[in-house]
Amino acid sequence: MTLLVRDLDETALLARIFPLLPAGAATLVGPGDDAAVVAAPDGRYVVSTDVLVEDLHFRRRWSTGYDVGVRAAAQNLADVAAMGGRPTALVVALAIPGDLEVAWVEGLARGLADACSHAGAAVVGGDLSGAGVVMVSVAVHGDLGGAAPVLRSGARPGDVVAHAGVRGWSAAGLALLEAGKARPEDGALGAAGPLARYVAGYLRPAPPLDGGPAAVAAGVTAMLDVSDGLLRDAGRIARASGVVVDLDAVALAPYAADLGAAVAALGRDDDDALGWVLSGGEDHGLLATFPPDAALPAGFTRIGSVRAADGSPRVTVDGLAPDVGPGWDHFRS
Ligand SMILES: [Mg+2]
Known part of the structure; x- marks a missing residue:
């Protein structure tokens, strides 16, 4: 029988997701506390956010959870690169229907992880909610390495x-x-x-x-x-x-x-x-x-x-x- 999101409580679902998330060099306190703590060696940080909504930005019949994870990370990571920075940490808010397969969510976490680890960035936290369609909202942070931001x-x-x-x-x-x-x-x-x-x-x-x-x-x-x-x-x-x-x-x-x-x-x-x-x-x-x-x-x-x-x-x-x-x-x- 296929395991669905509604078959697990939030703690059990998070317990499946956390081990899949990448740690980054800038992470001082990762997932598990009320908030994460991320180093900002430059003294400033770049920050941006982007949201993906099912049937508006992707279709589940074409995109796997892994695909959506890569895409959600990539569009945020690109915004930091466009400022001349290097991404350090992402937080991810995920709203999902109860009849979504748990494997889809795990795929999403793997996609986020692969896209982030190429960039050296971590996923340091997030939030889960129920919803009628899948919605992935990512906030990214980055470091300018002492350079002026590129406008x-x-x-x-x-x-x-x-x-x-x-x-x-x-x-x-x-x-x-x-x-x-x-x-x-x-x-x-x-x-x-x-x-x-x-x-x-x-x-x-x-x-x-x-x-x-x-x-x-x-x-x-x-x-x-x-x-x-x-x-x-x-x-x-x-x-x-x-x-x-x-x-x-x-x-x-x-x-x-x-x-x-x-x-x-x-x-x-x-x-x-x-x-x-x-x-x-x-x-x-x-x-x-x-x-x-x-x-x-x-x-x-x-x-x-x-x-x-x-x-x-x-x-x-x-x-x-x-x-x-x-x-x-x-x-x-
Ligand atoms: Mg942009």
């Missing part, structure tokens, strides 16, 4: 625009699942085949977390993680910095080419691939600006440049307003 407002005319991480994989993976061209199993751990990486990219994004501190070392002037699509997030840097961000279509072409197998499986064309590159969300790559003479850190590719705002701050692709271009409008959300 969205620091881009200057003449800067280079660069990106680290994948582009469009999550959007392509979701489209493949929605169209029935791929199954969740195609993106399972260890899955092979031409579509596996897109489906995995949707189910379990893997942000380039080391890129945050590396960008700081290289003199980064502005940065964020691309959660809502390249155009929208580049627009945030443009507005915060009061500049024009010019994206270079030639520099973006390899990202579109990288989506070729997904485009082919869906019977779509190159415009659609460019649409995913420009507007696909939830890859959690890092978008950053650097002074023109900076050596880009490993993993970053130059995709454009910054110029003074002649009129309103905005994003262009090859100097044109992307709103009027064909191909990507229908990916807008």
Whole structure:
């Protein structure tokens, strides 16, 4: 008989979860007391929170508990990296229906643990509640290592625009699942085949977390993680910095080419691939600006440049307003 959440009391459920959670170097007091205590060697800490709600951000028929755990951690860890910091500790609030399998919750804990241990971060506590659907709320803390935080407002005319991480994989993976061209199993751990990486990219994004501190070392002037699509997030840097961000279509072409197998499986064309590159969300790559003479850190590719705002701050692709271009409008959300 399958063990369900309602078959256990909270203490028994927590007793199954705690041993799965990762400890981090900064944890002074871990789970088990009323609150955790985490070292902040820098004297300041980075803090952010993000929530995932079933049927809004993920579907249980596609995402395992493990997938949701990785994704919940990844989007929070990416926010710390985007500030130039290293994540130290997560707290996780979990609301779940009573008929959820306990194995699903254990999978979630393993997913959180794997994503965090790559980053050296701990899960130091949380809360459990009943609910009609699964909801995972994570708060992340991080350390700046003595550096100034990297804001969205620091881009200057003449800067280079660069990106680290994948582009469009999550959007392509979701489209493949929605169209029935791929199954969740195609993106399972260890899955092979031409579509596996897109489906995995949707189910379990893997942000380039080391890129945050590396960008700081290289003199980064502005940065964020691309959660809502390249155009929208580049627009945030443009507005915060009061500049024009010019994206270079030639520099973006390899990202579109990288989506070729997904485009082919869906019977779509190159415009659609460019649409995913420009507007696909939830890859959690890092978008950053650097002074023109900076050596880009490993993993970053130059995709454009910054110029003074002649009129309103905005994003262009090859100097044109992307709103009027064909191909990507229908990916807008
Ligand atoms: Mg972010």
